[in-house]
Amino acid sequence: xxxxxxxxxxxxxxxxxxxxxxxxxxxxxxxxxxxxxxxxxxxxxxxxxxxxxxxxxxxxxxxxxxxxxxxxxxxxxxxxxxxxxxxxxxxxxxxxxxxxxxxxxxxxxxxxxxxxxxxxxxxxxxxxxxxxxxxxxxxxxxxxxxxxxxxxxxxxxxxxxxxxxxxxxxxxxxxxxxxxxxxxxxxxxxxxxxxxxxxxxxxxxxxxxxxxxxxxxxxxxxxxxxxxxxxxxxxxxxxxxxxxxxxxxxxxxxxxxxxxxxxxxxxxxxxxxxxxxxxxxxxxxxxxxxxxxxxxxxxxxxxxxxxxxxxxxxxxxxxxxxxxxxxxxxxxxxxxxxxxxxxxxxxxxxxxxxxxxxxxxxxxxxxxxxxxxxxxxxxxxxxxxxxxxxxxxxxxxxxxxxxxxxxxxxxxxxxxxxxxxxxxxxxxxxxxxxxxxxxx
Numbered sequence: 001x002x003x004x005x006x007x008x009x010x011x012x013x014x015x016x017x018x019x020x021x022x023x024x025x026x027x028x029x030x031x032x033x034x035x036x037x038x039x040x041x042x043x044x045x046x047x048x049x050x051x052x053x054x055x056x057x058x059x060x061x062x063x064x065x066x067x068x069x070x071x072x073x074x075x076x077x078x079x080x081x082x083x084x085x086x087x088x089x090x091x092x093x094x095x096x097x098x099x100x101x102x103x104x105x106x107x108x109x110x111x112x113x114x115x116x117x118x119x120x121x122x123x124x125x126x127x128x129x130x131x132x133x134x135x136x137x138x139x140x141x142x143x144x145x146x147x148x149x150x151x152x153x154x155x156x157x158x159x160x161x162x163x164x165x166x167x168x169x170x171x172x173x174x175x176x177x178x179x180x181x182x183x184x185x186x187x188x189x190x191x192x193x194x195x196x197x198x199x200x201x202x203x204x205x206x207x208x209x210x211x212x213x214x215x216x217x218x219x220x221x222x223x224x225x226x227x228x229x230x231x232x233x234x235x236x237x238x239x240x241x242x243x244x245x246x247x248x249x250x251x252x253x254x255x256x257x258x259x260x261x262x263x264x265x266x267x268x269x270x271x272x273x274x275x276x277x278x279x280x281x282x283x284x285x286x287x288x289x290x291x292x293x294x295x296x297x298x299x300x301x302x303x304x305x306x307x308x309x310x311x312x313x314x315x316x317x318x319x320x321x322x323x324x325x326x327x328x329x330x331x332x333x334x335x336x337x338x339x340x341x342x343x344x345x346x347x348x349x350x351x352x353x354x355x356x357x358x359x360x361x362x363x364x365x366x367x368x369x370x371x372x373x374x375x376x377x378x379x380x381x382x383x384x385x386x387x388x389x390x391x392x393x394x395x396x397x398x399x400x401x402x403x404x405x406x407x408x409x410x411x412x413x414x415x416x417x418x419x420x421x422x423x424x425x426x427x428x429x430x431x432x433x434x435x436x437x438x439x440x
């Protein structure tokens with residue numbers, strides 16, 4: 001294949017990964033934003049304490065994270081056995097259907113306890129879909145790319161996160177101008193129902209992308225199941241990968257989902273519109289920065305760039321949460337944007353870091369299991385744990401300490417992370433082709 005043809009296919013795969021993950025993360029963030037703002041009051045008994053209601057809503061939110069490892073296993077098997085593209089079309093359709101149905105759900109006032117039960121069931125379906133989505137989208141982008149540009153093209157899949165967040169928070173910010181009553185009574189349903197249109201667009205784009213060349217060239221694992229091969233051969237990089245991700249999957253929700261609930265708490269008193277607008281601007285900053293830090297990862301080393309980002313997150317942890325008590329809206333916007341800028345450095349290159357931690361055999365299963373177990377542990381529990389810590393101590397300090405500790409764990413695991421290349425897909429040696437700190 002000529003360099004031009006490979007670059008064209010890499011761009012096509014990258015754009016498809018961007019569009020698909022944007023839709024998936026839009027669906028996921030729509031739920032997260034609604035959980036922060038309205039679910040506590042409409043899906044749980046009237047009279048529930050505000051923080052208790054939010055914690056309960058975040059608990060239903062966490063269900064999606066705990067379903068994600070199952071989705072990673074199921075769709076990892078499909079992706080490793082039958083192809084990345086087939087798995088991705090199914091996950092996108094599942095996610096869209098579940099999100100659309102959330103928009104049609106009756107409230108607690110309508111059907112009582114059946115309302116949160118149905119909410120949890122649909123959240124579980126969302127979790128399974130996202131569990132199979134991310135790994136496949138990353139692999140389609142990374143495996144189509146030439147060696148010297150893998151981090152850059154892997155960044156296209158990561159663009160979906162800030163783009164989905166921007167669509168979600170931007171739409172909720174617009175709807176919040178209609179007033180609290182409108183948002184709680186009917187307007188919260190609009191972002192969920194719009195998902196149907198986005199899914200049709202995403203599926204059509206994904207059907208036009210060719211299958212991953214690495215998948216087509218990879219040998220079958222010796223063991224019967226990709227999961228068996230992954231756990232037997234890749235257990236060490238899986239553990240390192242999980243330890244690499246606390247900030248990318250957990251810290252991210254602390255500075256988006258949890259901070260929305262914290263900043264709008266009566267003890268802080270920031271308006272929902274200001275928070276949502278600040279998060280929307282921050283999402284734009286991250287969206288613009290993601291490909292830049294991914295490109296930098298190819299130049300100076302993707303692991304090095306992620307470590308720089310983690311150090312900056314730790315420095316900004318205290319200002320991020322204290323600034324919401326400020327009277328300066330401009331300062332709030334500035335700090336939120338700065339945090340998401342350095343978050344981009346922890347998130348943009350990490351797709352390729354994880355992909356190249358595993359050899360091609362059972363790679364879809366391995367990367368999905370890694371990312372989704374980390375998501376369940378750090379993403380699913382961090383908003384709930386933070387809300388409960390704040391409720392118990394009436395202080396934001398424990399949340400700040402948690403965020404800094406997550407940065408430290410990520411850095412420690414990244415320093416030991418292996419990195420392989422795709423030049424020899426049948427290589428037997430598990431040794432990485434370059435040490436962790438080099439320009440890989």
